[in-house]
Amino acid sequence: MRAKSIAIAIVCLFIAGFLAVKIDLYDQIYAIDHPESDVPVFMRFLGEGRSIVSSLSILQADRYFHGGVGHFSDEHEKGIAIAEQDPKIGESPDEHILTDLSPFNILFRLSDEIDVTEHVHLHGDQVKEIIPWLYYAAEIDPHNIQAYVLTGFYVCDRLGKVDQSIAFLQEGLRRNPDSWELNAELGRIYFQHIKNYEVSAQYLSRAWALLQEAPHDKFQERYVLSFLARSYEAMGRDDKAAPFFDRIKELFPKFNI
Amino acid sequence: MRAVWAIACGMIKELIRKKDFYVLLIFMLILLGFLSYQNFFDIGGVSRYVRDLGYSLVMFFSFITAVTFTAKQLPSEIAARTIYPLLAKPLSRQTIIMGKFFGGVLVSGLSFTIFYAIFTGFYMTGGEGKSLVLLAQGYLFGLLFLCLVTALVMFFSNFLTMSANIVLSFLLYISIGGLADSLREIALFSKGIISVLYGAIYYFLPHLEFFDLRTRITHAWDPLPLWVVFSLSGYTVIYCCALLYLSGYMFERKRL
Amino acid sequence: MKTILTAKDLHYTYIPGKEKREVLKGIDISVNSGEIFGFIGPNGAGKTTTIKLLLGILIPKKGELTLFGSPPSAPKTRQAVGYMPEIADYYRYLTPVELLIMYGNIFRIPKRVLKERIEKLLQLVDLPEHANKLMRTFSKGMMQKVSFAQALINDPDLLILDEPTSGLDPVARKKMREVIQDLRSKGKTIFFSSHELSEVELVTDRIGILNKGRLLAVGSARELLGDKEEGQSLESYFLEMIGEKK
Numbered sequence: 001m002r003a004k005s006i007a008i009a010i011v012c013l014f015i016a017g018f019l020a021v022k023i024d025l026y027d028q029i030y031a032i033d034h035p036e037s038d039v040p041v042f043m044r045f046l047g048e049g050r051s052i053v054s055s056l057s058i059l060q061a062d063r064y065f066h067g068g069v070g071h072f073s074d075e076h077e078k079g080i081a082i083a084e085q086d087p088k089i090g091e092s093p094d095e096h097i098l099t100d101l102s103p104f105n106i107l108f109r110l111s112d113e114i115d116v117t118e119h120v121h122l123h124g125d126q127v128k129e130i131i132p133w134l135y136y137a138a139e140i141d142p143h144n145i146q147a148y149v150l151t152g153f154y155v156c157d158r159l160g161k162v163d164q165s166i167a168f169l170q171e172g173l174r175r176n177p178d179s180w181e182l183n184a185e186l187g188r189i190y191f192q193h194i195k196n197y198e199v200s201a202q203y204l205s206r207a208w209a210l211l212q213e214a215p216h217d218k219f220q221e222r223y224v225l226s227f228l229a230r231s232y233e234a235m236g237r238d239d240k241a242a243p244f245f246d247r248i249k250e251l252f253p254k255f256n257i
Numbered sequence: 258m259r260a261v262w263a264i265a266c267g268m269i270k271e272l273i274r275k276k277d278f279y280v281l282l283i284f285m286l287i288l289l290g291f292l293s294y295q296n297f298f299d300i301g302g303v304s305r306y307v308r309d310l311g312y313s314l315v316m317f318f319s320f321i322t323a324v325t326f327t328a329k330q331l332p333s334e335i336a337a338r339t340i341y342p343l344l345a346k347p348l349s350r351q352t353i354i355m356g357k358f359f360g361g362v363l364v365s366g367l368s369f370t371i372f373y374a375i376f377t378g379f380y381m382t383g384g385e386g387k388s389l390v391l392l393a394q395g396y397l398f399g400l401l402f403l404c405l406v407t408a409l410v411m412f413f414s415n416f417l418t419m420s421a422n423i424v425l426s427f428l429l430y431i432s433i434g435g436l437a438d439s440l441r442e443i444a445l446f447s448k449g450i451i452s453v454l455y456g457a458i459y460y461f462l463p464h465l466e467f468f469d470l471r472t473r474i475t476h477a478w479d480p481l482p483l484w485v486v487f488s489l490s491g492y493t494v495i496y497c498c499a500l501l502y503l504s505g506y507m508f509e510r511k512r513l
Numbered sequence: 514m515k516t517i518l519t520a521k522d523l524h525y526t527y528i529p530g531k532e533k534r535e536v537l538k539g540i541d542i543s544v545n546s547g548e549i550f551g552f553i554g555p556n557g558a559g560k561t562t563t564i565k566l567l568l569g570i571l572i573p574k575k576g577e578l579t580l581f582g583s584p585p586s587a588p589k590t591r592q593a594v595g596y597m598p599e600i601a602d603y604y605r606y607l608t609p610v611e612l613l614i615m616y617g618n619i620f621r622i623p624k625r626v627l628k629e630r631i632e633k634l635l636q637l638v639d640l641p642e643h644a645n646k647l648m649r650t651f652s653k654g655m656m657q658k659v660s661f662a663q664a665l666i667n668d669p670d671l672l673i674l675d676e677p678t679s680g681l682d683p684v685a686r687k688k689m690r691e692v693i694q695d696l697r698s699k700g701k702t703i704f705f706s707s708h709e710l711s712e713v714e715l716v717t718d719r720i721g722i723l724n725k726g727r728l729l730a731v732g733s734a735r736e737l738l739g740d741k742e743e744g745q746s747l748e749s750y751f752l753e754m755i756g757e758k759k
Binding site: 058064067068069106107108110111113114116126128132133135155159161164165168224 | 297298299300302303304305306360385412437441445459460461464467471472473475476478481482485489492
């Protein structure tokens with residue numbers, strides 16, 4: 001009886017193993033045809049909620065940038081996006097507005113004291129602290145372009161990891177081949193940090209082409225065109241650079257090139 | 258006091274012999290280990306997010322332990338009918354409530370101490386701005402938080418089923434920060450009866466968010482002034498006494 | 514003989530929602546020291562309510578109830594009372610020893626005395642080999658034995674037993690009867706509620722028959738059956754009393 005049970009168990013294990021191999025093969029073939037399905041189970045479980053979690057992760061990065069205090073909406077109202085901030089503005093005075101509270105209003109005073117409301121920015125090497133949240137934002141939602149661009153910017157420009165930044169942005173581009181932002185960011189990095197103007201021009205040209213098909217403003221157009229024009233200029237191809245400079249002049253007549 | 262201790266000791270044995278705590282402990286170790294060994298673009302020394310998530314896990318897991326252990330105490334005593342031999346003993350119903358509360362605090366406090374010790378290990382091994390004072394404040398605030406949560410759950414268990422109690426406690430835990438901020442703002446920036454009303458609700462609410470030192474510990478802010486530590490300890494004692502008195506009063510009148 | 518338990522005109526009314534239900538309609542009981550008093554009645558007769566009143570878990574709406582001359586809820590009274598519930602699923606994460614230590618500490622029994630008493634009690638209920646095993650593995654019968662042991666942890670003068678033999682095998686029942694009689698011989702008073710009429714007949718000195726909140730008869734089995742024709746059992750007498758026998 002016991003030997004029979006063991007034999008049945010072994011047969012079952014063999015069948016399970018055989019099925020597992022078959023299912024895995026099917027899964028791999030399916031993933032080739034449907035790249036969307038090639039994501040971890042947890043991510044699949046999140047479904048459409050992934051974009052929300054990813055955005056929250058970016059907000060968290062912003063909180064970290066401000067020493068754990070959320071100022072994201074305030075600064076967006078002022079038109080300052082996280083990646084465009086001047087590190088020097090962190091020296092702003094304490095923005096904590098102390099409410100004029102009666103000393104007897106003990107709970108309100110406690111709350112005021114416990115909450116951290118000072119406005120600071122991370123400096124220098126400290127910026128690395130925001131990277132995990134930006135990285136996870138991109139990992140959670142591979143179509144969150146902002147997450148890739150911000151990560152690329154901080155890793156390259158603030159932390160000096162140019163190669164890693166390029167690899168990460170290229171991964172983003174693989175997942176979002178039609179993103180002008182990622183092409184532009186890669187072009188900028190090749191222009192500013194690698195000084196490989198040929199490659200930068202390739203990326204920026206593609207960014208420029210994609211930008212035409214996407215809703216955009218003149219500042220974004222200027223951003224792409226200025227790097228593209230300067231890439232051609234650096235390559236000694238002034239003929240190719242000139243039309244782009246003209247276009248910038250057209251967009252911003254007072255802009256001094 | 259011996260009766261209170263006797264009841265509380267039983268709950269500690271429950272913690273030790275049931276799997277719940279070990280599952281949380283292993284889960285926490287795995288998660289913290291995983292977070293610590295993450296490598297982002299070969300950038301070393303990234304510590305704040307480990308501190309942040311580590312502290313959140315410590316508080317959340319301790320909260321889970323406090324809520325689940327305390328919420329089931331009275332309902333399971335009644336369901337298993339062990340409440341009758343207990344009530345037949347020379348102790349008041351207030352003492353039973355005190356024993357269960359004390360047990361809940363011991364159980365969650367013990368779990369919290371172990372979780373916090375692990376977190377301290379991770380905190381001390383990396384990152385900038387290490388502050389032992391802040392760490393000690395975090396520990397004290399964690400214990401105070403668990404006292405308040407246990408008293409709250411004990412109070413709820415007089416009129417809620419176990420599952421409703423757990424759900425309400427979780428909702429309160431999740432929403433209290435935002436709710437308190439909104440109430441505070443309305444109370445401060447409105448006038449007349451509205452201000453008084455919202456102010457009263459603000460004072461009435463259990464301010465679980467006061468005990469959260471996550472931002473300070475994660476981002477190496479200064480420790481809190483001593484008057485805040487004492488005030489918050491006093492607040493916890495007063496709130497717990499009020500809740501336990503009410504729980505005892507209601508349990509005294511509960512028909513069993 | 515000293516009267517330990519006195520109930521006079523005991524009334525109790527449940528008010529579940531708005532509907533009132535009078536469970537006890539004025540019962541009078543007195544139990545003397547060293548006596549075994551059997552309390553029998555059909556389901557819903559009011560036995561459990563009476564026991565809860567005796568334990569001070571419920572407060573009577575009308576009437577007088579004293580144990581050792583004091584109200585049942587007085588700490589001094591409870592110190593001298595042991596109670597074994599009909600069903601109790603004791604803390605399965607504890608061992609019998611730990612359970613008895615917990616209850617012993619509630620009674621403030623000195624540690625040395627408690628240790629000795631626990632050993633004796635576990636011997637008495639035939640559980641010494643299971644003394645340190647978690648109760649989650651225990652059968653209903655074993656749980657009943659633990660329940661009996663905990664009722665005796667304070668060496669009570671009055672023992673209130675609610676269906677003490679339910680879940681026990683015949684051997685354990687016999688042992689329980691012997692223990693109860695042994696306790697009586699040591700001067701303990703026992704208030705014994707049961708459905709098992711033969712059990713009650715065998716053990717008790719006096720029997721009280723309760724039906725629909727009224728105490729219909731009180732006396733020894735011989736007294737109750739005295740006027741009846743020879744051979745009539747307590748069961749048929751009981752059925753006749755509660756109006757179930759035609």
